[in-house]
Amino acid sequence: MADTVFTNVMILDGSGSAPYLGEVLVQDTRIKTIAAGAHTVARDGATVVNGDGATLMPGLVNCHGHPTYPNMGADLYETGEIPVEEHVLITMHNVKTMLDHGFTALVNGSSAKARLDIVIRNEINAGKIPGPRMQAATPELTVTGGLGDLRQLHMYHEGFAEVLDGPEEIRKYTRLMIREGVDVIKLMISGDNFVRTGTAQMTVMQEDEVAACCSLAHAHNRRVVAHARTAESVKMCIRHGITLIYHANFCDEEALDLLEANKDEYFVNPAIGLSYATLNQMEEYGVTRAMAEAWGFEHELESAIHTTQELHRRGVRVLPFGDYGFAWNRIGKDARDLEHFVNLMGFSPAETLMMATKSGGECFGDQLGMIKESYLADLILVDGNPVEDISLLQDPDNLLMIMKDGAFHKEPQVRRAARLRTAAA
Ligand SMILES: [Zn+2]
Structure with a gap:
């Protein structure tokens, strides 16, 4: 399985802390590296998913x-x-x-x-x-x-x-x-x-x-x-x-x-x-x-x-x-x-x-439910900030990506606002 790096994502790690801008590397089925900021995680042949500011959180x-x-x-x-x-x-x-x-x-x-x-x-x-x-x-x-x-x-x-x-x-x-x-x-x-x-x-x-x-x-x-x-x-x-x-x-x-x-x-x-x-x-x-x-x-x-x-x-x-x-x-x-x-x-x-x-x-009873190093890579990418609007999670169209065990169930999608801009251009 190819490794995946999520860049330009707001990381909501599941601990109750506020989301922060960062990058996450998934290697095989698990989360390998998490870092705040931009260009902080090595890419080395990994698939790069630019989240465009969307929220990456545990499934x-x-x-x-x-x-x-x-x-x-x-x-x-x-x-x-x-x-x-x-x-x-x-x-x-x-x-x-x-x-x-x-x-x-x-x-x-x-x-x-x-x-x-x-x-x-x-x-x-x-x-x-x-x-x-x-x-x-x-x-x-x-x-x-x-x-x-x-x-x-x-x-x-x-x-x-x-x-x-x-x-x-x-x-x-x-x-x-x-x-x-x-x-x-x-x-x-x-x-x-x-x-x-x-x-x-x-x-x-x-x-x-x-x-x-x-x-x-x-x-x-x-x-x-x-x-x-x-x-x-x-x-x-x-x-x-x-x-x-x-x-x-x-x-x-x-x-x-x-x-x-x-x-x-x-x-x-x-x-x-x-x-x-x-x-x-x-x-x-x-x-x-x-x-x-x-x-x-x-x-x-x-x-x-x-x-x-x-x-x-x-x-x-x-x-x-x-x-x-x-x-x-x-x-x-x-x-x-x-x-x-x-x-x-x-x-x-x-x-x-x-x-x-x-x-x-x-x-x-397993290492899941958090964005944490060595935890299973069960992740979703949300179009918006669920801390500000928790109802976002009720609409599957707001889920831009769904990953289980490091593999995409739903391939990464472009954010809705960007799709609308492209359609209008
Ligand atoms: Zn019941």
């Missing part, structure tokens, strides 16, 4: 992806009814969409069928299809009556979750998925407002079930992630070393203290995009704001905002993105979360961008 990291979710409507039955052949193709297109939008790394928060994530990850790793570097997940491991249990007596439905009761069933399925090659095991420890029999305020999974999964998964060096909205479910995560916690809405003082005391190990991903969209943008799918409020989504969003602000204040790493993959919260729109973090949580654009890159990379 975005989503630690709660669902590329198997088909962007369908509110009827959760639909996902289960997709034949596996079509579902492979849907997933393949979704991972490309994610990379096209600047997401270069992905920890998945469940796969709608057991092996979908695994085969797509393998194809990406083999360089056969485009997509982010990806940790493949199991389906949602849920319990009878929990989120994802779409069964009815005397009826047959395929769902998107695996319904398991008791530690023995959980143990057997966890072993099966480890055998199949999964990286991430997903537990539904709390309920959800989409489920009448196990709401967001209920802890539906029991201690021995969580323990059975975690002891096995951790013995095999696999990650466990959890849907955990209640305080008790968050505490269960901490008791069993589930270091990536989704939602955490209803943390009480004890749960907040425990997370703070273990802040070097734990990450919390509120995934507010879906709550926000369900409340405000679901009318055309048959759910009015009044209905969504009655189901508890306003309270869900407010509690997530409050908890996330409090965790951030206490130094716990919080992560944007998550739960995109529905018609009213589509894959590709994920970067809307950045604006939510600024507008709804009151975080600064600089710290929000750090959460989306550096913190995400720390959670992913």
Whole structure:
């Protein structure tokens, strides 16, 4: 692979520091040299990309992806009814969409069928299809009556979750998925407002079930992630070393203290995009704001905002993105979360961008998410300054270049203003 030098770029390195003018040399798959100023990095046969003052930053990291979710409507039955052949193709297109939008790394928060994530990850790793570097997940491991249990007596439905009761069933399925090659095991420890029999305020999974999964998964060096909205479910995560916690809405003082005391190990991903969209943008799918409020989504969003602000204040790493993959919260729109973090949580654009890159990379568990020597060369070039306008990242046309592992996914483009000048001349 030819080396690449980016010149005349504003370097936003992911650390939270302000962008500065400089040059970056990429050698093979990694960042070799970073220097401030102009003509500061040796070219020596490298491909030179003149950024014309655009912003070079790390690729975005989503630690709660669902590329198997088909962007369908509110009827959760639909996902289960997709034949596996079509579902492979849907997933393949979704991972490309994610990379096209600047997401270069992905920890998945469940796969709608057991092996979908695994085969797509393998194809990406083999360089056969485009997509982010990806940790493949199991389906949602849920319990009878929990989120994802779409069964009815005397009826047959395929769902998107695996319904398991008791530690023995959980143990057997966890072993099966480890055998199949999964990286991430997903537990539904709390309920959800989409489920009448196990709401967001209920802890539906029991201690021995969580323990059975975690002891096995951790013995095999696999990650466990959890849907955990209640305080008790968050505490269960901490008791069993589930270091990536989704939602955490209803943390009480004890749960907040425990997370703070273990802040070097734990990450919390509120995934507010879906709550926000369900409340405000679901009318055309048959759910009015009044209905969504009655189901508890306003309270869900407010509690997530409050908890996330409090965790951030206490130094716990919080992560944007998550739960995109529905018609009213589509894959590709994920970067809307950045604006939510600024507008709804009151975080600064600089710290929000750090959460989306550096913190995400720390959670992913590899040398990525920063422009730093020896880190993986997962980089995007943005037409403008996302610290001044964080919404820039929502439009893939503003991404002038996308690089993963030192190779261009999107070849460098000329900045829009320069294109317009050329067109006018
Ligand atoms: Zn999710």
